[in-house]
Amino acid sequence: MLQDFEDIDQYLVNAKDILTTVHQLKEIDFQFTYLEEEQAAIIREFWGTVINQKSDQKETFIKIWEALFPIYQEFHESLQELGVAYRGMIYRDVISRIESADYQWQGSKIIFAGFNALSLAEEKIIKWFVKHGHGKIFWDFDSYYFNKKNHEAGYFARSYSGDEIFRNTFPEEFPDRINTHKKNITINGISSTTGQAKQCGIILKNLIEAECIQAPEKTVVVLPDESLLMNILQSVPDSINEINVTMGYPLRNSSIYGLLDNLLELQKNASKGKGVNWFYFRDVLAILNHPLVRGLDSEISMEITDKIEERNMIRINSGMFKGSVLDEFFQLVKEQDEVIRYLLGLTPL
Numbered sequence: 001m002l003q004d005f006e007d008i009d010q011y012l013v014n015a016k017d018i019l020t021t022v023h024q025l026k027e028i029d030f031q032f033t034y035l036e037e038e039q040a041a042i043i044r045e046f047w048g049t050v051i052n053q054k055s056d057q058k059e060t061f062i063k064i065w066e067a068l069f070p071i072y073q074e075f076h077e078s079l080q081e082l083g084v085a086y087r088g089m090i091y092r093d094v095i096s097r098i099e100s101a102d103y104q105w106q107g108s109k110i111i112f113a114g115f116n117a118l119s120l121a122e123e124k125i126i127k128w129f130v131k132h133g134h135g136k137i138f139w140d141f142d143s144y145y146f147n148k149k150n151h152e153a154g155y156f157a158r159s160y161s162g163d164e165i166f167r168n169t170f171p172e173e174f175p176d177r178i179n180t181h182k183k184n185i186t187i188n189g190i191s192s193t194t195g196q197a198k199q200c201g202i203i204l205k206n207l208i209e210a211e212c213i214q215a216p217e218k219t220v221v222v223l224p225d226e227s228l229l230m231n232i233l234q235s236v237p238d239s240i241n242e243i244n245v246t247m248g249y250p251l252r253n254s255s256i257y258g259l260l261d262n263l264l265e266l267q268k269n270a271s272k273g274k275g276v277n278w279f280y281f282r283d284v285l286a287i288l289n290h291p292l293v294r295g296l297d298s299e300i301s302m303e304i305t306d307k308i309e310e311r312n313m314i315r316i317n318s319g320m321f322k323g324s325v326l327d328e329f330f331q332l333v334k335e336q337d338e339v340i341r342y343l344l345g346l347t348p349l
Contacts, residue, residue: 009088201235
């Protein structure tokens with residue numbers, strides 16, 4: 001949902017329009033008259049799939065969809081009160097300011113560099129600064145793909161080069177490094193991601209020992225997948241003590257995300273008994289074996305894990321954790337507000 005909100009703001013879409021509810025396909029022709037036919041066709045296809053669903057599925061979907069725009073509005077208002085914002089929201093705010101007739105830029109010149117495919121918001125912002133002489137943009141393209149009309153890598157570069165504002169920012173000729181610079185390519189076939197990370201560490205170690213890395217700041221490890229990042233960092237040789245990470249790391253791949261997911265699963269399958277709470281053994285084991293929990297009380301964790309395995313226990317009562325810090329994890333919560341407090345209370349642990 002957060003990513004959807006980001007996309008809506010990045011591409012300056014009217015949130016109320018895109019998050020509106022369509023009960024009949026003909027409503028699209030009345031509500032979206034300003035759209036191009038191709039855009040309207042995409043919306044018809046989307047809502048056509050929804051409308052043709054079974055009535056109970058359709059009702060559930062529409063109920064969720066109708067809540068999205070109020071959530072979007074309230075989310076924006078809450079962030080504004082806190083004085084914070086996400087990227088797309090900031091872009092919208094910048095555009096609303098620079099498009100006002102009396103706006104005057106008081107800052108220094110802005111340099112834009114490192115872009116390839118611009119969102120609509122980014123394009124509008126950069127164009128305004130360039131057009132009014134408050135900014136410069138530097139393009140980093142190679143003639144190898146820029147000059148080939150069918151090469152995908154040069155698609156956006158070629159489209160920007162024909163733009164009324166952007167075309168004046170392009171150099172007369174792009175460098176031809178891909179064709180002219182000498183390359184030494186070695187291919188290693190490694191099947192697993194763990195093996196790839198280890199091999200990367202071995203390659204770096206060998207290069208250091210062979211004194212091939214004279215300027216570390218010019219050595220780059222490019223990852224095709226964000227999930228490789230943590231394994232790669234752990235594989236970097238100890239002799240490399242300073243690195244610059246420019247890749248983001250998805251929250252869903254983090255340890256804390258996995259733990260919170262396990263805790264929600266624990267609560268979903270829990271039940272209340274006489275004086276104790278009962279939890280499903282798989283959920284208990286998942287939490288006890290989690291890297292962020294395992295070391296909190298390793299003695300109790302091992303003792304309970306052994307009991308579960310030896311006795312083939314299915315339901316585990318909360319009394320087994322009394323007197324241990326782990327007791328905080330195995331509380332039963334049912335109300336929505338309680339669940340949030342429960343999760344927030346455990347994250348510092």
